[in-house]
Amino acid sequence: MSSGVLTIGDLSKATGTKVETIRYYERIGLLPAPDRTSGNYRAYGKSDLGRLSFIRRARDLGFGLEQVRELLGLSDQKQRSCEAVDVIARDHLADVDRKLADLKALRRELDSIIRRCGRGTIGECRIIEALAPIDPRH
Amino acid sequence: MSSGVLTIGDLSKATGTKVETIRYYERIGLLPAPDRTSGNYRAYGKSDLGRLSFIRRARDLGFGLEQVRELLGLSDQKQRSCEAVDVIARDHLADVDRKLADLKALRRELDSIIRRCGRGTIGECRIIEALAPIDPRH
DNA sequence: CTGCACCCTGTAGTAACTACAGGGTCAACA
DNA sequence: TGTTGACCCTGTAGTTACTACAGGGTGCAG
Structure with a gap:
């Protein structure tokens, strides 16, 4: 070729x-x-x-693929659709920020469990209780 | 009930x-x-x-669901030696740290897109070009 | 001319849900 | 007491975003 x-x-x-x-x-x-x-x-x-x-x-x-399709559509019609792209990206950023905060919290929990565990307090590894606050999200 | x-x-x-x-x-x-x-x-x-x-x-x-299953196993098997639990937990912590790094990088990208796009002069939005470097990843 | 890597179409499988279809249960209200 | 209407049941099929064959054709090197 x-x-x-x-x-x-x-x-x-x-x-x-x-x-x-x-x-x-x-x-x-x-x-x-x-x-x-x-x-x-x-x-x-x-x-x-x-x-x-x-x-x-x-x-x-x-x-997602539909978001990608939308983004491609915006760029295909070379119009001023910057605002629309901005909306999509902002929406996604908010989602990422939420996940980031959750992940940091999980990291802390996991770390403290490891420290507790390493000190040998057998039977006190209550990962579910630590990580499942009754607080419902969404 | x-x-x-x-x-x-x-x-x-x-x-x-x-x-x-x-x-x-x-x-x-x-x-x-x-x-x-x-x-x-x-x-x-x-x-x-x-x-x-x-x-x-x-x-x-x-x-993933299989990872969740494993995490649940951490708390279900309370009689297990703390050392073994520690190993599994540490493994998951590494996983969390990797995800954290990925998400942080993603956040930076999205943020820069939004700044370029939202504040930029309408009609100078080159997001698609910015997002498609010829540089292949992975 | 014969391997071998690569290409083709088409179908089916995967993860992790999600959405019906067709029916049963229960508490309230007239 | 009867009858809505919200909720529950099982079972199956659809969704998203790929991924993996099966069965066969193409193209080039040795």
């Missing part, structure tokens, strides 16, 4: 995405169906690489 | 868990099968509430 043409395997290696996942993204319309070679192989270009990189990165940041 | 007995709906409300999810947890053995009333309703107690609270909290923090 010469010049700027990439196989699905090239895309896979370049982005760290499994080949099956790339085909899946095509199936659900996140990636456009590429041209085919004479042997029916998918022939990708540079723009496909960029688009897939974006998808992977957004997924890595915890955006 | 009088005294300390809770219906599945009570548990659902108290923990923010869907009724179907509670039954699912029972099916896969995360929650013990509770006693039944004369009308075949599930009758839960306080300890079930605590256990479910813990499961939800751990799930919310990104632990």
